[in-house]
Amino acid sequence: MEVAQLTDMMYALRNPAGVPFYPIVFIALGVLTFAMHIFFVQLMLGTGAITAYGAFSNNPYWQRLASAMLEIAKVSVSVAIVIGVAPLLFVQVVYDPQWYTANVLSARWVIGFIVIMIMAYWLMYYYYFRNGKFGQGADKPKARWSIIASLLVFLVAGWIMHSLTSQMLHPELWQQWYVPNGAMDTTGSQLHANNPWRFAFFILTAIPVAGAMLVAYRRFKSVRDDADHAYLDWAAELGKKWLKVGSLLVLIPYLGWMLTLPETAENFAGSIWSILPALGFIGLAVWSHLRLNDAKSICNYMVLAMAFIAVLLPSIGREVLRYDILNGFFGYNFFDYKVMIDWYSTLLFFGTFAVVGGAVLGYFLTIAWKVGQSKGVYVPSPAVDRAGTIAIWVISLWMVHFFVLGFWVWVQ
Amino acid sequence: MELIGLFPTWYEPAVGSGWVVGFIATFHILASHTSVGAALLFAYLSYRAWKDDRDDYLDFVKKYGLFLLVFTYVAGSLTGVGIWYSTTVASPNGIGALIHSFVWKWATEWVFFVIEVIGIYMIVYLVGKVDKKTHMKISVIFGIASFATMVIIVGILSFMMVPGKEAWFEDGGYLLGFYGDNTFIQLAMRAMFMLTMTAVVGGIIVAGIKDQAFKKEMTRKLGWLGIIATLLGAAMFQLYLNSVPDYALLVMENRLPDYFGPSIAIVLALTIGYFVLTMVQPKFLVSGFAGTMAIVILVAGLWPEETARESMRKPWVAGQYVYSNQVIGRDVPGMDIQSQLPLIEKVGILKAHPFTPEHLQTVNDGNKIQAGEFITMTYCANCHSVSDSGIRPLHRYFPDQVTQEVMARYIRGALVPGNIAYMPKMPMLESEVQAIAAYLTKINNDGLAATNLAISEEIANREAKQLADKAGLVVSMKSSAEEMQ
Numbered sequence: 001m002e003v004a005q006l007t008d009m010m011y012a013l014r015n016p017a018g019v020p021f022y023p024i025v026f027i028a029l030g031v032l033t034f035a036m037h038i039f040f041v042q043l044m045l046g047t048g049a050i051t052a053y054g055a056f057s058n059n060p061y062w063q064r065l066a067s068a069m070l071e072i073a074k075v076s077v078s079v080a081i082v083i084g085v086a087p088l089l090f091v092q093v094v095y096d097p098q099w100y101t102a103n104v105l106s107a108r109w110v111i112g113f114i115v116i117m118i119m120a121y122w123l124m125y126y127y128y129f130r131n132g133k134f135g136q137g138a139d140k141p142k143a144r145w146s147i148i149a150s151l152l153v154f155l156v157a158g159w160i161m162h163s164l165t166s167q168m169l170h171p172e173l174w175q176q177w178y179v180p181n182g183a184m185d186t187t188g189s190q191l192h193a194n195n196p197w198r199f200a201f202f203i204l205t206a207i208p209v210a211g212a213m214l215v216a217y218r219r220f221k222s223v224r225d226d227a228d229h230a231y232l233d234w235a236a237e238l239g240k241k242w243l244k245v246g247s248l249l250v251l252i253p254y255l256g257w258m259l260t261l262p263e264t265a266e267n268f269a270g271s272i273w274s275i276l277p278a279l280g281f282i283g284l285a286v287w288s289h290l291r292l293n294d295a296k297s298i299c300n301y302m303v304l305a306m307a308f309i310a311v312l313l314p315s316i317g318r319e320v321l322r323y324d325i326l327n328g329f330f331g332y333n334f335f336d337y338k339v340m341i342d343w344y345s346t347l348l349f350f351g352t353f354a355v356v357g358g359a360v361l362g363y364f365l366t367i368a369w370k371v372g373q374s375k376g377v378y379v380p381s382p383a384v385d386r387a388g389t390i391a392i393w394v395i396s397l398w399m400v401h402f403f404v405l406g407f408w409v410w411v412q
Numbered sequence: 413m414e415l416i417g418l419f420p421t422w423y424e425p426a427v428g429s430g431w432v433v434g435f436i437a438t439f440h441i442l443a444s445h446t447s448v449g450a451a452l453l454f455a456y457l458s459y460r461a462w463k464d465d466r467d468d469y470l471d472f473v474k475k476y477g478l479f480l481l482v483f484t485y486v487a488g489s490l491t492g493v494g495i496w497y498s499t500t501v502a503s504p505n506g507i508g509a510l511i512h513s514f515v516w517k518w519a520t521e522w523v524f525f526v527i528e529v530i531g532i533y534m535i536v537y538l539v540g541k542v543d544k545k546t547h548m549k550i551s552v553i554f555g556i557a558s559f560a561t562m563v564i565i566v567g568i569l570s571f572m573m574v575p576g577k578e579a580w581f582e583d584g585g586y587l588l589g590f591y592g593d594n595t596f597i598q599l600a601m602r603a604m605f606m607l608t609m610t611a612v613v614g615g616i617i618v619a620g621i622k623d624q625a626f627k628k629e630m631t632r633k634l635g636w637l638g639i640i641a642t643l644l645g646a647a648m649f650q651l652y653l654n655s656v657p658d659y660a661l662l663v664m665e666n667r668l669p670d671y672f673g674p675s676i677a678i679v680l681a682l683t684i685g686y687f688v689l690t691m692v693q694p695k696f697l698v699s700g701f702a703g704t705m706a707i708v709i710l711v712a713g714l715w716p717e718e719t720a721r722e723s724m725r726k727p728w729v730a731g732q733y734v735y736s737n738q739v740i741g742r743d744v745p746g747m748d749i750q751s752q753l754p755l756i757e758k759v760g761i762l763k764a765h766p767f768t769p770e771h772l773q774t775v776n777d778g779n780k781i782q783a784g785e786f787i788t789m790t791y792c793a794n795c796h797s798v799s800d801s802g803i804r805p806l807h808r809y810f811p812d813q814v815t816q817e818v819m820a821r822y823i824r825g826a827l828v829p830g831n832i833a834y835m836p837k838m839p840m841l842e843s844e845v846q847a848i849a850a851y852l853t854k855i856n857n858d859g860l861a862a863t864n865l866a867i868s869e870e871i872a873n874r875e876a877k878q879l880a881d882k883a884g885l886v887v888s889m890k891s892s893a894e895e896m897q
Binding site for chain 2: 118385
C-alpha cells in the first residue's frame, strides 16, 4: 500500500466520537503516567531481582535485604498495575487506530497477558507466603524457584507489551500480518514486531532504579532507634554501585535501540530527543557519584526523583519517536483529532485528581511514612489527624456531588 | 475517502471472542464487587472497633483484607484491565465508543483506584501499628473510594445498554450519556449484589475464627447482611428489567435459554438458605462451604445475569449506535457521528473496509469463497462461529444441503435490510451477497476443512495466474526486444 493509502486508513479508523479535550493534554498525561508506570515496573524488577539473589545467598546481609525488598517488590507490582491503567487509557484516546489494530492482530497474546500477569503475581505471593515476612533470616528460603519463575513470567508479560507497542508503529505491515500470503489470519496468534535493544533498555533500567531505592531505604530506616547502621550502609553502598554502573550500562542497549530504529523514524536517532535520555542517565551516574556521600543528606531521598527524571526522559523520547514515525512518515497527526469539548468531565477529572487525590493520598502517605519510622503504635499529631478528617469530608463531598448532579440530570 | 472505521477481526473458534470477554468480565465482577462490598464492611467494623474498643474486629478486617489482597485485588485489578484488553480485541469500536465519551470519567475512576490500592495495603498492614481512630479514618476513606469506583463504572455500563437520556443523541455531552433510569437502578442492584458477595466470601474468613462466640457474632452479622442484600437485590433486578427498553426484553425472551429464570430463582433460594443455615448453626460454616457457595453464585447466578445483560443490548454493542459487528448503524447528531450504512450500501463492505486486501476488493469467480470468508469474518464472527464449536455456530441456522440460491435469498431478504430484530443491518452489493452465500453454503454443506481447501485453491490459482502473467510479460518483453534488434 502507498503511504497516502495508509494515512487514509488510519484516519478512517479514528473514533468518530472525537475526544472531549485537546489531544495534547492526553498525550502529556500519557507520557507522565507511562513514566510513572515503567518506573514502578523497574522498581519491581530490580527489587525482585535482589529478592531472588538473596534467596540463594549465604550472606546474612543479602538475605535480610532480600526480605525487605520483597515487600517493596510486592507493593510495586500493585502500584505498577494500577498506574499502568492510565497510559493504557490515554493511548486509546488519540492513538486508537494504531493501538487497536496492534492488539487485534495479536489477540491471543493480549488475552494471554492477563493470565500471565496473574500467574507472575501469584508466584511472587506464593514465595512470600512460603517464607513469611522475615523467613529469609534463619533458614534457607523455601520454594526459591517461585521468585525466579515470577520474574521470568513478568518478563514475558513485558515482552508482549513491548511487541504491541512496536506493532503500532508499522502500519505498512498491518495488512500483510492480517492477510499473510493472501490468506486471512484471524487467529491473533503471532507477535509480529519487536526490538530486543529497546526491550533490554527498559528492563535493565531496573538496575539504577533499584539502586536509588536502596540508597533511600538506608536514609528512611536509619532514623529509627533500632537501626542496624552497618547493614544499612552496606545496602546503600550497593545501591550507589548499581546507580552508577547501571546508569552507564543502560546506554549500551539504548545506543543499540537508536541504531536499529526503522527507516520510517528518519532522523530521530540524531535529534535532541534521542540524545536527552542518554544525557539523563549519564547525569544520574555523575550526580550519584557527587551527591550521595553524606548518609544524612536529603539527596538520599532526592535520588528517587533523579532516577524518575532519568526514566521520564526516554518516556518523552519514546512519544516523540512515535509522533515522528506516525506523523513524520505516515502523515497521521494526533493534533487534528476531532475535539468535542466537554468541560464538566474535564474539570471533574482534574478536580478529583488534585483535590480528592491530593487530600487523601497526602494523608495516607503521611501516615505510612510516620509508621515506618516509629516503634510501637503510632498515634498521629492533631494536625495529621485533622488532615484525615478533611480527607473524609473531601471524598464524601465528591460522592454527594455525584448523586446530587446525577439526580438533577435524571429528573430533567 | 470511502473507508469506514473497521479493524481486523479476531476470530476465536473454540468458544468465541464474546465468551472470552464474558469469562473475564464475570470473574472480574465477582472479584470487584466483593472488594467494594468488603471495603464498606471494613469501614463499619473499623468504626465499631474504635467505638467499642474491639481488637477482634480489626483482626477480622486484617485477615479478610489479606485474603482480598491476594485474590480479589490481584485477580480483580488484572481482570479489570483484562476487560479492556479483551473488548479491545473482540470489539474495538465498542470499547472505543465508551473510551471516547468517558475518558475523563475513567481517569477519575483511576484516581480512586490508586487510593484503593494504597488503602488496602494500609488497612491490612497497619492493624496494631496505628491507633484505632486512625485505622477507622483510613477505612472510611477506603470504603468511600471503593464505592466511587463502582458508581463511576455503572454509569459507563449503563451507557452500553442505552445512553442515560434520549436527548444525548441530539445534544451529546457526558452528563446526558451517563445519568439515566438505567444508571441508578443498576447501581442499586449491583450494590446489593456486592453486599451479598461480601457476606458469602466473608464466610471463608469467619470459618477460620477460633473464638466460638465471636464466630457466632460475625456469622450473624454477615448472615443478616447477606439476607437483606439478596432480597433487595432480587427486587432491584425486577426494577432493572422494567428500566430497560422494551425491545431489550423482547430480545432477552428470545435469546436466553429456558434455564435462565429457574437458575436465578434457585440461586436466590440457595443463597438465602445458606445464610439462614449458617446463622442457626454456625458450626456448619466451614471455608469449603463458603467457597463452594461463592462458586455457585458465580456460575449459576452471576454468569446468567451478565449473559442476560449482554444479550439484551443486541444488535447494539454500545450506546445504541455501534452495532455488535462494529459498524456504526445510526446517526448521533449530538456527537457529530454519521451512520456508516449509506457508504457501505454505496461501495460495498469490501471496498469500505480498510483492511480488505487488493485481491478481494472486487468479487470475481476466482476469489468468491475467500471474499465470502472476509465478509463473514467482518459481519458475523463477533457473534457466530463458522466451525462446529464456539459461539452460536452458523450451521445450526441453515438446513443441510441448502442451495446457494436459497442462501443468497435469505441474506438478501433478511440480513441486508436488517429484518431480524436482534441482528444488525448488513448492507452488501449483489456480488458480495453471492460471495458470502457461496462461503456459507460451502461451510454448511461441506464443512470448514473443505471450505479452507477451496480457499487454498483460490489462492494457488491466483498466484499461478500472477506467475503466468509475469512470465507472459517477460516473454512479450523479450520478443519485443528481439524485434527491435
